Amino acid sequence: MNGKPKIGVYVCHCGTNIAGTVNVEEVVQFAQTLPDVVVARNYSYMCSDPGQALITDDIANMGLNRVVVASCSPRMHEPTFRKTLLSGGLNPYFLEMANIREQCSWVHDDPIAATEKAKRVVEAAVVKARRLEALDVKEVDVEPSCLIIGAGIAGIQAALDIADAGFKVYLVEKSPTVGGHMAQLDKTFPTLDCSACILTPKMVDVANHPNIELMTYSQVEEIGGYIGNFDIKVRKRSRFVDMDKCTGCGDCASECRLAGRIPNEFDEGIGMRGAIYLPFPQAVPAKYTIDKENCLFLTKGKCGESPKCKDACKAGAINFDLQDEVVEFKVGTIIVATGYDVFDARLKPEYGYGVYDNVLTALEFERMVNASGPTGGKVVMLERGKKKKKKEGEEAEAPRVPQSVTFIQCVGSRDKSVGNEYCSRVCCMYTAKLAHLVKDKVGHDCEVTVFYMDVRAFGKGFEEFYDRVRREGVKYIRGNPSEIYKKGDKLIVRAEDTLTATPLEHETDMVVLSVGLCPRSDNREIIDLLKLSQSSDLFYLEAHPKLRPVDTASDGVYLAGVCQGPKDIPDAVAQAKGAASAAMIPMASGKVKVEAQTSVVNEQTCRGCGFCVELCPFTAIELVEINRMGWPVRVARVNEALCKGCGACAAACLSGSIQQRSFKDVQLLPQIQALGVK
Amino acid sequence: MAEKTDFEPNIVAFLCNWCSYAGADLAGTSRIQYPSNVRVIRVMCSGRVNPLFVMNALQQGADGVLISGCHPGDCHYMQGNYYARRRFNLMRNFLEYLGVEPQRVRMSWVSASEGAKWKEVIEEVVNGVKEVGPMDQFKRRQLNW
Ligand SMILES: Cc1cc2nc3c(=O)[nH]c(=O)nc-3n(C[C@H](O)[C@H](O)[C@H](O)COP(=O)(O)OP(=O)(O)OC[C@H]3O[C@@H](n4cnc5c(N)ncnc54)[C@H](O)[C@@H]3O)c2cc1C
Numbered sequence: 140m141n142g143k144p145k146i147g148v149y150v151c152h153c154g155t156n157i158a159g160t161v162n163v164e165e166v167v168q169f170a171q172t173l174p175d176v177v178v179a180r181n182y183s184y185m186c187s188d189p190g191q192a193l194i195t196d197d198i199a200n201m202g203l204n205r206v207v208v209a210s211c212s213p214r215m216h217e218p219t220f221r222k223t224l225l226s227g228g229l230n231p232y233f234l235e236m237a238n239i240r241e242q243c244s245w246v247h248d249d250p251i252a253a254t255e256k257a258k259r260v261v262e263a264a265v266v267k268a269r270r271l272e273a274l275d276v277k278e279v280d281v282e283p284s285c286l287i288i289g290a291g292i293a294g295i296q297a298a299l300d301i302a303d304a305g306f307k308v309y310l311v312e313k314s315p316t317v318g319g320h321m322a323q324l325d326k327t328f329p330t331l332d333c334s335a336c337i338l339t340p341k342m343v344d345v346a347n348h349p350n351i352e353l354m355t356y357s358q359v360e361e362i363g364g365y366i367g368n369f370d371i372k373v374r375k376r377s378r379f380v381d382m383d384k385c386t387g388c389g390d391c392a393s394e395c396r397l398a399g400r401i402p403n404e405f406d407e408g409i410g411m412r413g414a415i416y417l418p419f420p421q422a423v424p425a426k427y428t429i430d431k432e433n434c435l436f437l438t439k440g441k442c443g444e445s446p447k448c449k450d451a452c453k454a455g456a457i458n459f460d461l462q463d464e465v466v467e468f469k470v471g472t473i474i475v476a477t478g479y480d481v482f483d484a485r486l487k488p489e490y491g492y493g494v495y496d497n498v499l500t501a502l503e504f505e506r507m508v509n510a511s512g513p514t515g516g517k518v519v520m521l522e523r524g525k526k527k528k529k530k531e532g533e534e535a536e537a538p539r540v541p542q543s544v545t546f547i548q549c550v551g552s553r554d555k556s557v558g559n560e561y562c563s564r565v566c567c568m569y570t571a572k573l574a575h576l577v578k579d580k581v582g583h584d585c586e587v588t589v590f591y592m593d594v595r596a597f598g599k600g601f602e603e604f605y606d607r608v609r610r611e612g613v614k615y616i617r618g619n620p621s622e623i624y625k626k627g628d629k630l631i632v633r634a635e636d637t638l639t640a641t642p643l644e645h646e647t648d649m650v651v652l653s654v655g656l657c658p659r660s661d662n663r664e665i666i667d668l669l670k671l672s673q674s675s676d677l678f679y680l681e682a683h684p685k686l687r688p689v690d691t692a693s694d695g696v697y698l699a700g701v702c703q704g705p706k707d708i709p710d711a712v713a714q715a716k717g718a719a720s721a722a723m724i725p726m727a728s729g730k731v732k733v734e735a736q737t738s739v740v741n742e743q744t745c746r747g748c749g750f751c752v753e754l755c756p757f758t759a760i761e762l763v764e765i766n767r768m769g770w771p772v773r774v775a776r777v778n779e780a781l782c783k784g785c786g787a788c789a790a791a792c793l794s795g796s797i798q799q800r801s802f803k804d805v806q807l808l809p810q811i812q813a814l815g816v817k
Numbered sequence: 818m819a820e821k822t823d824f825e826p827n828i829v830a831f832l833c834n835w836c837s838y839a840g841a842d843l844a845g846t847s848r849i850q851y852p853s854n855v856r857v858i859r860v861m862c863s864g865r866v867n868p869l870f871v872m873n874a875l876q877q878g879a880d881g882v883l884i885s886g887c888h889p890g891d892c893h894y895m896q897g898n899y900y901a902r903r904r905f906n907l908m909r910n911f912l913e914y915l916g917v918e919p920q921r922v923r924m925s926w927v928s929a930s931e932g933a934k935w936k937e938v939i940e941e942v943v944n945g946v947k948e949v950g951p952m953d954q955f956k957r958r959q960l961n962w
């Protein structure tokens with residue numbers, strides 16, 4: 140089969156996508172004049188069944204041993220046509236594609252120039268095809284286990300699905316508890332289900348599932364290997380509380396000298412905690428954590444006479460000598476479900492967040508309306524940063540209840556001035572939900588106003604919910620406020636009603652900013668570990684926006700939830716289920732094909748300098764001793780299981796002894812010639 | 818540089834599969850129009866590009882060469898684009914020494930989501946090469962591969 144090349148060239152019309160600009164007949168005629176081309180044809184859709192049959196028939200009838208398909212990008216259909224060759228009885232690596240759609244007909248509207256370019260690109264593919272070689276497709280075993288990074292609703296759902304299917308799951312969560320943002324919410328739109336009621340059972344399930352190893356307060360430190368065989372290193376940070384002994388009674392927390400003095404992250408800082416704490420009552424695992432940045436004993440070496448928490452703990456669970464623990468394991472697949480941060484409202488200084496006590500973010504407001512939140516679910520005016528100077532016996536003053544609450548939508552979304560062009564997809568609906576909750580909790584005479592740009596009620600049941608909220612008396616004003624300032628004890632929202640083109644000054648007690656969803660500020664950690672790409676909005680990039688929405692460019696690595704782009708809970712869950720099933724495909728089949736386009740050393744010419752050994756990012760090359768015509772010499776040898784086929788070694792070898800299969804010098808140089816010549 | 822006006826340069830571009838080739842594909846899916854002077858060779862990583870390829874392209878008749886890879890830190894193979902950058906810098910000095918104008922050989926970072934940037938890069942390269950005119954420093958007979 141490696142004899143004299145007999146090449147078939149197939150030029151696709153792609154309907155009018157290609158043929159509308161490129162003269163395919165002319166390209167075919169040109170291809171027929173190229174060396175070793177025995178047949179050239181064109182067809183409306185090469186990727187269709189009859190299109191592929193043209194190729195297999197020609198292989199059978201004309202003895203073709205090389206195939207060039209001139210159509211869309213190889214990133215689209217290379218796998219398709221490799222399979223065609225295989226079914227025609229040819230080694231799949233005897234295929235070369237010429238991209239005359241994405242990089243030709245779609246980007247050049249001049250038919251003459253586009254046709255000229257298409258010919259060149261086809262010629263380059265033909266001259267490369269002449270030099271192609273058969274490659275072995277090897278398979279490796281897949282470790283039947285999955286690493287899931289992030290235990291928000293997306294990570295939890297993916298973990299449960301995979302574990303239920305019988306595979307082992309390592310679920311790694313950075314914070315002390317699972318649940319993510321959904322655990323912070325009170326009710327969920329548009330059905331007003333109680334978030335905790337639907338989430339907590341799942342949180343408990345992941346902690347108890349026999350197939351799930353849950354690691355909270357932990358971080359992935361290293362990821363090596365490749366699909367089927369990733370090597371993972373996780374750091375379990377010390378909580379200074381023995382997880383086996385802690386009963387979750389909370390005796391320690393109330394005794395902590397710092398109790399009520401440290402802003403609780405989970406309550407978005409509007410609630411307080413001590414140095415030893417449980418983020419919220421339903422946290423999973425229900426184990427306490429000492430925060431070493433604040434703990435007096437851990438920062439100053441001294442906490443009064445003796446640490447009060449330790450004295451209080453009857454279970455003897457507190458141990459200041461506990462160290463971080465590093466664990467290592469292997470997995471076959473990885474799902475990234477690291478979620479999001481909310482937009483930092485300080486970046487819109489005109490709204491006075493961080494200046495006025497009663498300008499809140501929506502997430503702070505979620506905590507406020509949450510029955511297990513810092514105010515017990517009461518909507519009250521905040522006095523931030525003010526130390527409660529409650530004396531013994533003195534009745535605490537009842538906090539004031541706002542008479543009017545104003546929401547501002549699209550804070551940090553659809554806003555080029557802060558670099559976020561995208562729509563966060565959830566703010567319209569959560570604003571409607573929170574507006575309803577104000578009416579519900581404060582009473583119907585509390586005036587609720589929403590400033591909006593557009594209301595996007597696109598999901599199932601959304602428009603109905605938006606209607607209902609308006610019927611409840613929530614007033615919607617179309618216009619983006621320009622400023623918020625304080626007048627007496629009121630806040631004034633300055634805006635323009637763009638429907639009537641009237642400027643207005645709206646007086647209110649409390650403003651809630653509907654902040655958008657942003658990529659996490661610590662995104663870089665994951666990007667560095669997994670080499671994930673980001674889309675222009677800086678969320679993680681999927682392999683294909685339509686057809687591979689849960690895959691990434693790295694085999695065996697999948698995305699779930701908001702880390703891939705803003706979405707609500709149903710969409711995050713749907714994507715998590717998608718990622719789980721994608722991750723289970725290689726695990727269920729037990730085998731995966733490995734890169735065939737690896738490097739290979741010509742041991743006759745290798746000088747054994749070891750330059751490539753140093754260079755290989757995957758330590759796939761080593762020097763070994765061989766016998767060359769009676770002399771022991773050292774030469775480079777590639778470990779094909781480790782080689783990822785980047786070709787860095789091939790570009791550096793001074794004697795040209797190491798070459799990347801399918802991208803050898805003798806395969807690329809003719810291509811360069813074909814494209815270079817005028 | 819007399820024929821500056823109607824001179825259409827011929828540019829060979831080496832694109833890495835994961836970022837720049839995908840970015841160029843995205844320009845296509847988004848139907849972003851750009852000059853047709855650039856012809857692409859796909860390599861898996863910009864680190865595969867041997868300086869010899871660049872010399873060879875210029876010898877074969879290309880008026881300019883572009884190497885494009887993932888942004889620093891984003892290489893699919895971790896370090897390939899750094900290797901490419903290091904080699905590129907050395908090569909550029911060498912080419913300058915040989916009398917090849919720096920406009921002819923360029924390197925860029927284009928990610929898989931930067932279809933619009935790809936167009937800008939192409940326009941820049943094409944205009945740069947137009948300024949310096951056809952490449953005839955390295956003319957030689959064609960080889961028969
Ligand atoms: C104010 C507000 C109200 C909302 N209301 C609703 C609603 O009513 N209905 C609705 O459907 N949606 C609502 N949403 C959207 C909802 O919050 C999200 O759709 C959902 O929480 C997304 O879940 P997730 O798992 O993708 O991300 P997250 O909930 O952000 O979870 C990610 C998890 O990953 C962890 N993590 C991050 N990085 C790492 C790392 N490097 N290593 C280990 N772990 C890591 C985090 O600690 C976190 O636990 C609302 C959003 C906001 C801001």
Ligand code: SF4
Nearest residue numbers: 745746748749751792
């Ligand atoms: S393959 Fe090339 S670079 Fe590697 S040791 Fe041999 S001669 Fe040196």
Ligand code: SF4
Nearest residue numbers: 755782783785786788
């Ligand atoms: S191709 Fe890349 S991964 Fe393979 S041996 Fe060479 S440098 Fe290493």
